[in-house]
Amino acid sequence: MLYPNPLNFIISVQRVRNFDADPGAVEFILNDFPSDPVAIEKEVLSVIPYRHDWEVYGMPWYCPTVDEVLERGTGDCKSRALVLASVLEAKDIPYQINLSPTHVWVNYEGKQDTSIENDQVEFYQYDPETGERRFKIPHIGLNRVMNAFWQSFWDPMPDSRKALLISGLLALIVARVILRKKRTAQQAVG
Known part of the structure; x- marks a missing residue:
């Protein structure tokens, strides 16, 4: 993606x-x-x-x-x-x-x-x-790092890539939920 x-x-x-x-x-x-x-x-x-x-x-x-x-x-x-x-x-x-x-x-x-x-x-x-x-350990706030990440990664990202990224993450979450339910059902039977 x-x-x-x-x-x-x-x-x-x-x-x-x-x-x-x-x-x-x-x-x-x-x-x-x-x-x-x-x-x-x-x-x-x-x-x-x-x-x-x-x-x-x-x-x-x-x-x-x-x-x-x-x-x-x-x-x-x-x-x-x-x-x-x-x-x-x-x-x-x-x-x-x-x-x-x-x-x-x-x-x-x-x-x-x-x-x-x-x-x-x-x-x-x-x-x-x-x-x-x-x-060395830098002295820089997490908020500053996150803002820089957002401005250089998310803002210029093409909309099609944003859609792919979000849909891919959602698909991973759904797959994990389904697998967990399937595993729970198998454990209940066995």
């Missing part, structure tokens, strides 16, 4: 875990970027407009390759972070990949914290230069 090809989910989890920047994929646009990381990030955000995975890839959550992002020219925070990391790596600027329960971003020297990009909300950090991975 949500993933016509469930392998895409597995691939996405692996890609987020490794978060492979691809400096070679951005070589053709490197001359368009300044050398200051703050200016590079602003340029990436303007070149790659934000769109949810449902809108770009037709699935709720997908981590593309850098080539896929550049081909489509749009994407969510994962897509933008991949392009930014690739440009920074191509320009030999150190960076780290950070994840919160609601967001993925690239950290670098001189980056200013925001309400969604800061140490408090981070639960995972990966430094590609050292290979170090760090996990």
Whole structure:
């Protein structure tokens, strides 16, 4: 229902875990970027407009390759972070990949914290230069996580997929009730 090809989910989890920047994929646009990381990030955000995975890839959550992002020219925070990391790596600027329960971003020297990009909300950090991975408990409210989930998962979901999801869940509930009644009836007889 949500993933016509469930392998895409597995691939996405692996890609987020490794978060492979691809400096070679951005070589053709490197001359368009300044050398200051703050200016590079602003340029990436303007070149790659934000769109949810449902809108770009037709699935709720997908981590593309850098080539896929550049081909489509749009994407969510994962897509933008991949392009930014690739440009920074191509320009030999150190960076780290950070994840919160609601967001993925690239950290670098001189980056200013925001309400969604800061140490408090981070639960995972990966430094590609050292290979170090760090996990910690984020300080982020459940309400904020649920709102972000709703806005990025449910709102952009096509109506046909919403109908499939709801009908599938209802079918599972009905099947469970029927099986439970059948089992209870068999136990009463036996």
